[in-house]
Amino acid sequence: MNGIDSLFWRVVDELRKKGYEMIQSPYPENEIFFEAPRNAGYDLIRLYRRDVNFRQEIVRDVEEQAHRIEQLRDAMRKRSLHLLQLQFTSEYPVDQWQDINGHPHKMQKVTMTPVLISEDALEHDVQELQKWLNTPLSVDLEQAKKDTAEEVLQLKMNVLQAFDDQEKQREQDRAVFQNGKPIFTYMFIAIQVVMFLLLELSGGSTNTATLTAFGAKHNVLILDGEWWRLITPMFLHIGFTHLLFNTFALWSVGAAVERVYGSGRFLFIYLISGIFGTITSFVFNTAIAAGASGAIFGCLGALLYLAISNRELFFRTMGTNIIVIILINLGIGFTVAGIDNAGHLGGLVGGFLAALAVRMPKQAQLIKMMIASLFLLLIGGFGLYTGFHSDDQKEAAATSEAASLFDEKKYSEASKRLEKFANQEDASAEALHIYALSEAQLGHLDRAIQFLQKSIGKDPDEPNKRYHLSLLYVEKGDTVKAEDQLQKALKQDPQNEQFSKLKQYIENTNTQ
Numbered sequence: 001m002n003g004i005d006s007l008f009w010r011v012v013d014e015l016r017k018k019g020y021e022m023i024q025s026p027y028p029e030n031e032i033f034f035e036a037p038r039n040a041g042y043d044l045i046r047l048y049r050r051d052v053n054f055r056q057e058i059v060r061d062v063e064e065q066a067h068r069i070e071q072l073r074d075a076m077r078k079r080s081l082h083l084l085q086l087q088f089t090s091e092y093p094v095d096q097w098q099d100i101n102g103h104p105h106k107m108q109k110v111t112m113t114p115v116l117i118s119e120d121a122l123e124h125d126v127q128e129l130q131k132w133l134n135t136p137l138s139v140d141l142e143q144a145k146k147d148t149a150e151e152v153l154q155l156k157m158n159v160l161q162a163f164d165d166q167e168k169q170r171e172q173d174r175a176v177f178q179n180g181k182p183i184f185t186y187m188f189i190a191i192q193v194v195m196f197l198l199l200e201l202s203g204g205s206t207n208t209a210t211l212t213a214f215g216a217k218h219n220v221l222i223l224d225g226e227w228w229r230l231i232t233p234m235f236l237h238i239g240f241t242h243l244l245f246n247t248f249a250l251w252s253v254g255a256a257v258e259r260v261y262g263s264g265r266f267l268f269i270y271l272i273s274g275i276f277g278t279i280t281s282f283v284f285n286t287a288i289a290a291g292a293s294g295a296i297f298g299c300l301g302a303l304l305y306l307a308i309s310n311r312e313l314f315f316r317t318m319g320t321n322i323i324v325i326i327l328i329n330l331g332i333g334f335t336v337a338g339i340d341n342a343g344h345l346g347g348l349v350g351g352f353l354a355a356l357a358v359r360m361p362k363q364a365q366l367i368k369m370m371i372a373s374l375f376l377l378l379i380g381g382f383g384l385y386t387g388f389h390s391d392d393q394k395e396a397a398a399t400s401e402a403a404s405l406f407d408e409k410k411y412s413e414a415s416k417r418l419e420k421f422a423n424q425e426d427a428s429a430e431a432l433h434i435y436a437l438s439e440a441q442l443g444h445l446d447r448a449i450q451f452l453q454k455s456i457g458k459d460p461d462e463p464n465k466r467y468h469l470s471l472l473y474v475e476k477g478d479t480v481k482a483e484d485q486l487q488k489a490l491k492q493d494p495q496n497e498q499f500s501k502l503k504q505y506i507e508n509t510n511t512q
Contacts, residue, residue, distance in 0.1 A: 004119035006147040006155060008049045008088040010139045011129065013159045018135065020045070022163060023072075030156075033072075040134050042084040042113070044072065049088045055097040058087070058114055062100075066107045073110060082111045084132060090119050102132075179361045180262035182255035188235075188270065189247055192292060195235050196243045206239050208288055208404070216290040217278050219397035223388065230282070234274035236290035246292045250299075257299040260306060265358040272376065273298015273351040279383040280346025286396035287340075294343045298351025305355035346383075353379065392428075395421045399431045406434055411441040422451055429459035437468060445476055463492035467499055470506075479506050 012032050016022065020034040023044070030049035036042040046065075052058055062085070073081040082104070097116070104113045115132055130137050147155070195214070196205055203210035212218050215232030222229050237243040258266035277294015357372040387393055398417050405414035415438040421427050422435040432455035440448035452469045459465065466489035473482035483506050490499050 002147050002149055002152050003145045004088050004090050004117075005049065005152045006144040007117070007119075007126075007139065007141075008047065009152065009155045009159050010144055011086075011137065012047055013155075013162070014137055014139060015045075015047075015133075016159070016162060016166070022166075036084070037135075040084075041082070043076070043078060043081045044069070044083045045133070046083055046085045047088070048085060051089045051091070052087070052093055052116070053091075055093050055095050055100065058093070058097060058100060058116070061087075062105055062112050062114055065112065066110060069110045069112065070108070080109045080111070083113070085112055085114045086117055086129065086132065087114060088117045092116060092118050179260060180258050180264075180266065182258045183263050184267050184270065185250060185254040185258050188254070188292070188295075189250055192235050192237060192243065192247065192250075196237050196240075199236065205237060205243075211236060211238065211288060211290055216288050217281055218288050219282055219286055219387075219393070220401045222282055223394065223397055230275050230278045231271070233278050233290040234271075234292050234295045237292070238290055242291055246296060249296045250292060253296060253299045253303070257302050260360070261302065261355070261358065262361050265355075265361070268358055269298060269302045269351055269354040270295050272354040273301065273347045276350025276353075276380060276383075277343040277347030279380060279387065280349075281340050281343035283383055283387045283390070283393065284342035285340050286393075286400045288400075289340045289343060291340070291343075293340070294347030294350070297344045297347035298354065301348040301351030301353075302355035304348075305352050306360070309360055349379075350376075395428060395431055399428065399434060402431075402434050402438070406438055406441075409441075411438045414438040415442060427454070429455045429462070429465075432458070433462075433465055433468075440468075440472055440475075445472055448472055449476075461492065463489040463496070463499070466492075467496075467502065470502060474502070474506065474509075479509055482506055 008030065015034055020037070023033050023035050032047045034045040034047070036045050048061075050061075065083075065085070069081060069083055093116075100114060102113065102115050104111045115128070117129060126137060126139055126141060199205040199207075199210055199214060202214070205211070212221070214236055215229055216236055217229055217233040218226075237246060254266070254270065257269065261269065274292065274295035277297065278289075281289050281294070353372065353376045357369055357376050359369060359372075398421055402414040402417040405411075405417065415435060418431050418435040418438070421431050432451050436448045436450075436452035436455060439451065449469065449472050452465060452472065456462070456465050456469065466485045470482045470485040470489065473479070473485065483503075486499060486503055486506065490496070490503065493499060
């Protein structure tokens with residue numbers, strides 16, 4: 001009998017080590033319930049150590065378990081539940097029992113599959129165990145056969161103690177996620193939904209003018225002193241898909257951060273992350289931008305801080321998932337056009353530093369928090385200083401504004417906005433291009449040709465610039481130079497219909 005007892009507890013211990021979740025404390029009669037892994041084909045596994053002599057004892061036990069398993073099904077909120085019952089017995093029943101062994105018994109919404117494991121064929125039954133559990137077992141059969149009653153008792157006590165230790169660890173882990181309720185998370189979700197509706201009612205969430213009016217990140221206006229645009233963009237979204245994605249991300253990741261850090265700390269982390277994301281976007285991205293992505297990445301950064309402060313807890317609970325989410329989002333940001341990856345990275349760093357400043361609840365150390373807060377201010381301040389004093393940043397912002405003015409046919413204003421930068425030696429090709437087009441619209445053809453040639457010199461692989469230069473030469477009546485530039489443009493983009501139409505026009509002009 002010691003052999004089957006030892007086998008029972010060795011199998012229980014191995015399943016525990018493999019990460020099977022025990023969902024019910026051991027009963028005195030040696031009964032263990034495990035939640036089955038997804039690939040097992042069962043929802044629950046019941047390991048039961050009790051000798052049986054007759055077939056009817058197995059049937060009666062299955063019937064008695066039906067109500068109990070139904071309660072478990074309700075607790076687990078499953079539509080149906082399949083239980084694998086592995087019963088360890090010293091000997092097989094003396095009467096016919098094979099017809100129920102391994103065969104599912106359906107009782108309303110519960111299915112039970114009883115399987116007997118006997119000491120009579122210990123080695124063979126371990127193979128059966130592996131088949132039913134769909135997992136390899138490294139049970140020491142020879143030792144199981146040799147174990148004395150005292151050794152089995154000690155094994156049982158060790159296994160039960162391990163379960164107790166695991167349960168205490170789970171309670172400690174759960175306590176980490178009970179420091180706050182996601183009050184601010186839901187509040188921010190409500191705010192961004194309301195703001196999206198207001199955007200749609202006021203001209204559309206993808207309309208540049210509407211976004212600017214509601215506080216989107218606009219580098220030129222920030223340079224002009226509208227500092228609140230470092231904060232307001234995190235509550236605005238460009239298009240329904242953008243809103244939907246960020247709302248789901250905030251609902252999942254933000255709620256986790258608020259539960260871990262508490263509501264007050266979460267509010268600080270979220271706002272600082274959003275501001276850091278906007279600052280980084282301000283420094284590295286000249287386009288108008290909006291969205292909660294920087295703040296959400298900050299939440300991910302706060303969870304990465306958890307990995308440093310409590311590495312084992314992090315990887316026991318959410319670590320792998322969080323790292324995968326970060327890598328996927330950064331990958332999307334680097335490969336999909338139009339995504340403000342600078343804002344994402346800035347939010348990630350900001351969230352990590354903010355978490356470092358406020359630290360985990362019950363980990364507050366004033367001196368370290370003050371040092372981290374100072375570090376946070378220095379990095380944020382350095383980012384703002386860089387944005388406000390960078391000549392490249394100022395030129396890029398001016399170019400963006402001039403392009404908008406040009407689209408609005410405000411050619412004089414566009415020209416004035418870029419004149420200072422266009423006359424500098426290190427002027428960008430795009431600034432020179434827009435300045436030249438503005439000058440052309442104002443009738444300053446020679447000046448337009450001069451600056452467009454400079455733009456092509458800095459970016460010779462852009463065929464549209466050569467096309468525009470060709471148009472200017474046509475306007476001046478110099479069809480030879482116009483045809484030369486157009487031939488180069490067609491070589492770079494031979495399928496362009498506009499280029500072909502202009503070529504036909506020049507050819508017709510030359511033949512007249």
